[in-house]
Amino acid sequence: MSDSLSMAAPPGQARPAPKPIRAVPIRHYGRWVGAVISIGVAALIIRLFVITPNINWPKVAHYLTFRDILVGLELTIILTIAAMVLGLALGILIAVMRLSVNPVLRTLSWFYIWIFRGTPLLIQILFWFNVALIIPNLGIGIPGTSWWVSENTNLLVTPFVAALIALGFNEGAYMSEIVRAGIMVVDYGQTEAALALGMKRTLLFRMIVLPQAMRAIIPPTGNEFIGLLKNTSLVSVIAAQELLTKAQNIYARNLLVIELLLVASFWYLLVTSLLMWGQYYVERYFARGATNRPLPPTPPQKLRKWLGDKFSGVKVAAYTKTSQAEDNPAEGGAP
Amino acid sequence: MTLMVEAQPVTLMVEAQQVCKRFGKNEVLKSIDLQVPTGSVVVLLGPSGSGKSTFLRCINHLEKIDGGRLFFKEELIGYKDKGGVLHEMRDREVCHQRSEIGMVFQSFNLFPHMTAIHNVIAAPTRVKGEHKDSATERGLTLLARVGLADHADHYPRQLSGGQQQRVAIARALAMQPKLMLFDEPTSALDPELVNEVLEVMRDLARDGMTMIVVTHEMGFAREVADSVVFMDGGYVVEAGPPQEVLLNPQEPRTQDFLSKVL
Numbered sequence: 001m002s003d004s005l006s007m008a009a010p011p012g013q014a015r016p017a018p019k020p021i022r023a024v025p026i027r028h029y030g031r032w033v034g035a036v037i038s039i040g041v042a043a044l045i046i047r048l049f050v051i052t053p054n055i056n057w058p059k060v061a062h063y064l065t066f067r068d069i070l071v072g073l074e075l076t077i078i079l080t081i082a083a084m085v086l087g088l089a090l091g092i093l094i095a096v097m098r099l100s101v102n103p104v105l106r107t108l109s110w111f112y113i114w115i116f117r118g119t120p121l122l123i124q125i126l127f128w129f130n131v132a133l134i135i136p137n138l139g140i141g142i143p144g145t146s147w148w149v150s151e152n153t154n155l156l157v158t159p160f161v162a163a164l165i166a167l168g169f170n171e172g173a174y175m176s177e178i179v180r181a182g183i184m185v186v187d188y189g190q191t192e193a194a195l196a197l198g199m200k201r202t203l204l205f206r207m208i209v210l211p212q213a214m215r216a217i218i219p220p221t222g223n224e225f226i227g228l229l230k231n232t233s234l235v236s237v238i239a240a241q242e243l244l245t246k247a248q249n250i251y252a253r254n255l256l257v258i259e260l261l262l263v264a265s266f267w268y269l270l271v272t273s274l275l276m277w278g279q280y281y282v283e284r285y286f287a288r289g290a291t292n293r294p295l296p297p298t299p300p301q302k303l304r305k306w307l308g309d310k311f312s313g314v315k316v317a318a319y320t321k322t323s324q325a326e327d328n329p330a331e332g333g334a335p
Numbered sequence: 336m337t338l339m340v341e342a343q344p345v346t347l348m349v350e351a352q353q354v355c356k357r358f359g360k361n362e363v364l365k366s367i368d369l370q371v372p373t374g375s376v377v378v379l380l381g382p383s384g385s386g387k388s389t390f391l392r393c394i395n396h397l398e399k400i401d402g403g404r405l406f407f408k409e410e411l412i413g414y415k416d417k418g419g420v421l422h423e424m425r426d427r428e429v430c431h432q433r434s435e436i437g438m439v440f441q442s443f444n445l446f447p448h449m450t451a452i453h454n455v456i457a458a459p460t461r462v463k464g465e466h467k468d469s470a471t472e473r474g475l476t477l478l479a480r481v482g483l484a485d486h487a488d489h490y491p492r493q494l495s496g497g498q499q500q501r502v503a504i505a506r507a508l509a510m511q512p513k514l515m516l517f518d519e520p521t522s523a524l525d526p527e528l529v530n531e532v533l534e535v536m537r538d539l540a541r542d543g544m545t546m547i548v549v550t551h552e553m554g555f556a557r558e559v560a561d562s563v564v565f566m567d568g569g570y571v572v573e574a575g576p577p578q579e580v581l582l583n584p585q586e587p588r589t590q591d592f593l594s595k596v597l
Binding site: 196199208288290 | 395397426427430431433434435436437438440442444445446447448449450457458461462490491492503506507510
């Protein structure tokens with residue numbers, strides 16, 4: 001015991017490296033059984049739904065690029081983007097109102113969220129489509145003058161407009177809660193520092209708080225975007241001629257119900273994948289400064305590096321964009 | 336030829352008259368009287384909870400005072416006196432007043448999504464409307480002055496605490512303030528990084544910047560301060576040159592505090 005210290009090698013004298021461990025690994029038989037059962041179940045599902053005479057796959061392929069389907073897809077994408085832009089703008093506005101010191105604005109925003117989040121989207125779509133029953137004519141004018149423009153509501157609120165309003169307003173309620181959560185994540189010290197520099201509240205919000213809140217806002221917004229894309233299919237109830245409506249129109253004539261639903265699903269999946277891909281890059285953009293390490297390379301950068309390693313004649317600059325600041329971040333540096 | 340030495344009237348950068356501040360029922364500042372002449376360095380000392388930081392935050396109107404009068408360059412802070420009636424200042428006017436007062440925080444509060452140089456030029460370009468090129472040029476000079484010329488393109492998280500605080504000082508200086516407030520600038524730093532920040536502050540003091548510093552660094556107070564103010568329980572207990580307050584304190588509370596920290 002007393003000479004335990006002397007077991008350490010005297011300085012300057014190298015100790016022999018320890019022998020690496022060679023042990024027999026545990027055999028995980030359970031994993032093998034589990035894998036075989038899973039493959040069996042998957043094969044059964046494929047057998048039932050894919051390799052079946054009841055699905056006419058050539059027809060699926062035929063309708064995939066059918067003109068009507070593509071027109072519907074275009075409308076679905078336009079509707080999704082337009083409703084998201086409207087929802088995001090409303091969401092930021094409502095979130096700022098909820099965090100306002102003005103009790104009237106706070107209460108109003110609370111009611112907005114209460115109503116638009118608390119009622120089914122399907123009802124909201126039907127409501128806006130039938131809004132002419134409450135307001136038969138819409139008009140604007142300047143009071144006290146004879147200038148007045150008015151129009152029949154039914155002509156103004158087309159299925160597309162009703163769909164856009166319904167989806168956008170509904171999305172606004174959800175987005176406002178996401179934006180509010182993002183704003184609350186930003187440390188109050190940031191606001192104080194910006195105020196101390198003489199920044200006005202609006203500038204401070206735009207330049208300091210919102211960009212930092214975005215990091216927390218983007219992942220759930222990606223969810224919302226994808227949810228919204230699929231929710232556009234609900235507007236088929238007011239025949240807004242989007243992707244699902246078009247598919248339904250076709251199968252109403254030729255009775256290829258499953259085939260056309262598969263066609264629609266294919267396009268929904270494809271657009272969803274594109275959105276996920278976009279989200280990845282937007283997240284990277286707002287992650288700048290969030291870690292003290294360079295960002296990991298993107299999949300294309302990884303692929304290029306792998307190709308570069310494989311065919312080492314080609315020099316590929318895979319990491320150049322992300323690794324500018326690789327020198328030791330914590331060095332003392334005398335003033 | 337005789338050399339005329341004109342008696343310069345002492346102008347006051349900050350003057351506090353019976354300043355009061357309450358948070359709910361908690362009276363943090365009871366009655367603060369203090370004068371900070373232009374070009375002087377004042378160090379505020381005192382136990383935690385004595386109201387030092389609150390007083391500092393009142394000076395750039397991050398907190399509104401509840402009583403008394405607080406002046407910056409002989410103008411009321413945050414209010415306008417119109418025939419004996421106080422009117423709250425508009426946002427724009429408060430911002431203008433703040434832009435002449437630099438503040439450095441204990442927790443640095445750099446903007447993490449901007450590089451060091453962007454932190455420095457953000458306010459000059461967006462608040463004062465200075466052109467980006469000239470602001471960047473001045474900003475790089477300021478970063479060089481705090482010893483961080485090579486770190487202009489680093490994000491705050493890639494910098495050590497001492498480096499971050501020096502960027503924060505450069506950021507405050509970029510607005511060309513008349514007065515600098517330091518709220519425990521070295522309290523969040525590892526001991527070996529404290530001196531690089533104090534060195535920058537000494538340098539500023541030598542250049543004649545008016546500074547109010549809340550700190551526990553007694554060495555800095557002794558060496559740099561023109562006057563030391565000891566606060567306790569919302570009052571100024573004792574104030575005077577560092578030799579007097581630090582080496583020969585008169586008040587028992589000052590003696591008690593100093594015996595614990597020295």
